[in-house]
Amino acid sequence: MSALRFFLREPPPERLDLSVLRPDRLAGLSPASMERLVLSTTRATLVVADLFRIIPGDAERVVIEGGSERFDGLGAGMTRGELILEGSAGCRAGQGMRGGRLVIRGNAGALAAAEMRGGELEITGDAGDFLGAPLPGGRLGMQGGVVLVRGSAGARAGDRQRRGLIVIEGGTGPYPASRMLAGTLIVCGEAGAMPGYLMRRGSLFAGKAALLPTFLPVRGDTSVFRRLLARALSPFSPRAAALVSGENLARFLGDQASLGKGEAFLAA
Amino acid sequence: MPELTINGVAIDDTFAEAFDMRATAIIITAPTPAWAKEAARSMTGFATSIIGCGVEAGIERFLEADETPDGRVGVRVLLFAGSTSELQKQLQNRLGQCVLTATGSACYAGLESAEKLKLGDAVRYFGDGWQIAKRFGGKRYWRIPVMEGEFVCEATTGLVKTAVGGGNLLLLGKTPQATRRAAEAAVEAMRKVADVILPFPGGIVRSGSKVGAKYKGMIASTNDAYCPGLFGVVQSRLDPEIVSVLEIVIDGLSSQAVAEAMRAGMAAALALGPEAGAARLSAGNYGGKLGKHHFHLKDLAPKEFPS
Numbered sequence: 001m002s003a004l005r006f007f008l009r010e011p012p013p014e015r016l017d018l019s020v021l022r023p024d025r026l027a028g029l030s031p032a033s034m035e036r037l038v039l040s041t042t043r044a045t046l047v048v049a050d051l052f053r054i055i056p057g058d059a060e061r062v063v064i065e066g067g068s069e070r071f072d073g074l075g076a077g078m079t080r081g082e083l084i085l086e087g088s089a090g091c092r093a094g095q096g097m098r099g100g101r102l103v104i105r106g107n108a109g110a111l112a113a114a115e116m117r118g119g120e121l122e123i124t125g126d127a128g129d130f131l132g133a134p135l136p137g138g139r140l141g142m143q144g145g146v147v148l149v150r151g152s153a154g155a156r157a158g159d160r161q162r163r164g165l166i167v168i169e170g171g172t173g174p175y176p177a178s179r180m181l182a183g184t185l186i187v188c189g190e191a192g193a194m195p196g197y198l199m200r201r202g203s204l205f206a207g208k209a210a211l212l213p214t215f216l217p218v219r220g221d222t223s224v225f226r227r228l229l230a231r232a233l234s235p236f237s238p239r240a241a242a243l244v245s246g247e248n249l250a251r252f253l254g255d256q257a258s259l260g261k262g263e264a265f266l267a268a
Numbered sequence: 269m270p271e272l273t274i275n276g277v278a279i280d281d282t283f284a285e286a287f288d289m290r291a292t293a294i295i296i297t298a299p300t301p302a303w304a305k306e307a308a309r310s311m312t313g314f315a316t317s318i319i320g321c322g323v324e325a326g327i328e329r330f331l332e333a334d335e336t337p338d339g340r341v342g343v344r345v346l347l348f349a350g351s352t353s354e355l356q357k358q359l360q361n362r363l364g365q366c367v368l369t370a371t372g373s374a375c376y377a378g379l380e381s382a383e384k385l386k387l388g389d390a391v392r393y394f395g396d397g398w399q400i401a402k403r404f405g406g407k408r409y410w411r412i413p414v415m416e417g418e419f420v421c422e423a424t425t426g427l428v429k430t431a432v433g434g435g436n437l438l439l440l441g442k443t444p445q446a447t448r449r450a451a452e453a454a455v456e457a458m459r460k461v462a463d464v465i466l467p468f469p470g471g472i473v474r475s476g477s478k479v480g481a482k483y484k485g486m487i488a489s490t491n492d493a494y495c496p497g498l499f500g501v502v503q504s505r506l507d508p509e510i511v512s513v514l515e516i517v518i519d520g521l522s523s524q525a526v527a528e529a530m531r532a533g534m535a536a537a538l539a540l541g542p543e544a545g546a547a548r549l550s551a552g553n554y555g556g557k558l559g560k561h562h563f564h565l566k567d568l569a570p571k572e573f574p575s
Contacts, residue, residue: 165404184404203402221417224297224374225402225409227338228420232405261398 004057008066008087012051015041015090018064019073021048023081023100026059041072067106075102078119091128094121095135097145110154111135116164118145122236129154129173132166132185142166142183148236155192158185161202167233167240177204180262184229186240199255199262207243207267215254215264222251226265243267272566274573275538278548279565284436284530285553286561289348290355291431291521292385293328293378296367297342301330307370308343311362315347316468317517319477319488323358324348324433324519326465337376337407338420344378346465348433348519352385355427360390363421368394368412374420377407379521381426388412388421428521432561435518435526437533438476438494439546444512448472450545451514454533461532463525464518476515476552491552509547523561531568538573 004026016039020026026034031054040046048054052064060081064074067087075083076095088106092114099119107125113132131153132142141160152170159175161183168176171189178194180202187195191209223245230245248268254260271281296311298304308327315325325347336342347362349355367375368391375387388410392399395412401423402409408423437454441447455471458464466472481489492498493505494513506513516533520526537546551565 163403182401184402201400203400220413222411224338224340224420225411225418227340228409229402229404231337231339261400263400 001058003061003063003084004059005055006048006052006062006064007055008052008064008068010051012046012068012070014044014046015070015072016046016051016068017041017073018071019076021062021064022075022078022083023060023062024079026062027081029059031056067104069107069109072109074104075100075121078102088125092135093123094119094147097121107151113142113145113147113166114138115140116142116145116147120146120148122148122150124150126151126170127153127157127168129156130159131157131168132161132164133157133159140181146236152189153187157187158183158202158204161185165232167237169237169239171207176206177202177262177264179258180204186233186243188237188239188243196255196262196264198258199264200259201261203263203265205240205244205249205265209264209266211252211264211266212255212257214256214260215252216256218251218253220251222249222265272569274569276542277538277546278542279534279569280548280550281564281566282551283553283556283565284434284551284563285556285559286432286434286436286523286526286563287559288429288561289324289350289431289433289519290352291346291348291428291433291519292355292359292425293344293346293521294359294363294387294425295331295336295342295344295376295378296370297331297336297338297340297374297376298370299340299372301341303370303372304341304343305330307367307373308345310370311366312345312347312467313366315358315362316473318348318350318354318433322349322354323362324465324467324517325358325362326467326519328463328465329459337422338374340374346378346463346519346521348431348465348467352427352429356385356390359385359387359425363387364391364394368414368419368421371416376422377425379426379428381428383427383429384424385427386423387425388423391421431519431521432523432526433519434559435520435530435561435563436476436552437516437518437530437537438550438552439514439516439537440494440506440510440548440550441512441514441546442509442543446540446543446545446547447512447514450537450540451516453536453540453545454516457532457536458516458518458529461525461529463521464529465520466516466518468517471516473515473517476513479554505550507548515552523563526561527563527568530563530565531570534565534568535570538570 155173
């Protein structure tokens with residue numbers, strides 16, 4: 001059975017909450033009841049039928065054609081299945097996601113993968129600020145799963161990350177891995193200013209970065225761990241695998257202004 | 269008792285009696301095959317019989333670089349014990365003393381199962397707070413800083429509750445040399461079988477035991493019925509021409525693996541014939557009431573033998 005498809009008819013007149021259009025919530029719904037799902041975020045009620053044309057199909061694989069930076073909460077909380085957006089998304093894409101696979105063929109706004117717990121999120125373009133971070137006021141950022149950004153990410157990527165893997169094939173804005181608790185953040189390009197600021201534990205890899213003086217250079221062979229990580233990365237990001245398995249990676253422990261048990265690997 | 273003769277070698281109509289055991293497997297990798305072997309040899313040392321060692325362990329096979337999790341050469345080690353708790357205890361002691369300490373080593377699960385034994389989870393505290401847990405690719409690893417660099421160890425390994433221990437083959441020969449030759453040939457063939465180990469030195473036991481003794485408190489003592497030096501004096505199982513007896517003990521992750529090893533070992537011993545190798549093959553049992561698994565030699569003997 002082919003995918004369930006939503007075609008965007010015209011640009012949305014306001015910000016939308018698309019978190020209902022996810023495989024586990026759409027399963028078992030008739031096209032008519034899908035058309036009545038509410039997407040609006042203001043008093044003016046907007047339903048699916050106002051914005052999208054539906055082509056029925058298997059709800060385990062949902063495709064949304066046509067993006068908008070007003071598409072908020074895409075795939076938020078999804079637990080299974082596959083959700084593909086042919087276009088860009090707004091903020092909180094994949095927020096609190098627990099399973100399944102979310103693909104955005106475009107850019108994502110702020111707070112993508114915020115508080116994510118499992119599953120896979122791929123963004124073929126750029127991600128906004130606070131990738132894999134906590135929601136405002138939250139204590140923990142990403143706690144599991146895999147995030148892959150083919151482009152670059154904004155500020156504070158991996159803020160308070162607790163577990164899981166984030167791969168950014170481009171660079172980042174300032175403060176990547178800020179206040180990181182554990183997990184792995186890989187920046188294949190250039191990390192922005194103050195990488196690993198107040199990082200407690202966790203691993204940050206960067207192709208290029210200007211480290212804080214509170215990161216201390218350490219020595220010792222870590223190649224076995226990096227081989228294992230590179231093997232896990234190679235199916236979806238050969239670029240990250242090449243960075244991680246590199247011969248000339250320098251290792252630093254920090255942020256010594258915080259707990260100081262985090263590590264930063266820099267390509268020479 | 270011999271009912272069947274193949275290539276001039278008599279095969280007793282008897283069976284090997286084997287027991288249910290708990291088993292696990294781990295993979296040890298290293299920069300060179302020699303160092304992987306060194307770590308595995310150390311870990312599986314003094315692990316011939318659960319009677320005195322707590323665990324029976326051995327190298328199952330050597331692994332090429334493309335067969336291991338980290339792409340280095342390695343070995344697969346199997347460990348067998350009578351209970352899950354004893355297996356866990358032996359595994360973590362031996363991991364901590366013999367693999368953690370071995371230069372260049374890393375350690376991974378050697379089999380998957382729903383129930384787990386602690387591997388890195390048991391030795392992580394050696395890191396004294398500097399140990400790092402990493403989870404990716406569906407697995408969790410511990411990285412423990414050591415003087416050489418870093419010891420990487422998967423958090424857990426699998427557990428097999430239906431493993432089989434105590435499969436055996438007795439080789440009875442007309443000279444010690446011929447008997448040893450038959451045993452060596454059988455061991456070489458058995459070691460090619462997957463999922464089995466031969467826990468005794470060189471795969472061979474020269475001092476097979478019976479249950480109990482005349483002395484109080486001894487749970488096992490020499491198997492006098494098969495000692496050529498006592499032939500005629502005790503109730504012997506030997507024939508007048510038998511001068512030496514060797515035993516091969518087989519532990520396997522499944523009863524099929526043990527049967528396969530016995531089949532391979534018998535074929536190799538039989539091929540030598542009664543003069544160059546063993547004149548008679550037999551197996552050890554306790555009357556069939558103690559062990560769940562019975563491996564009848566006549567079922568495992570080669571059906572067609574090229575003469």
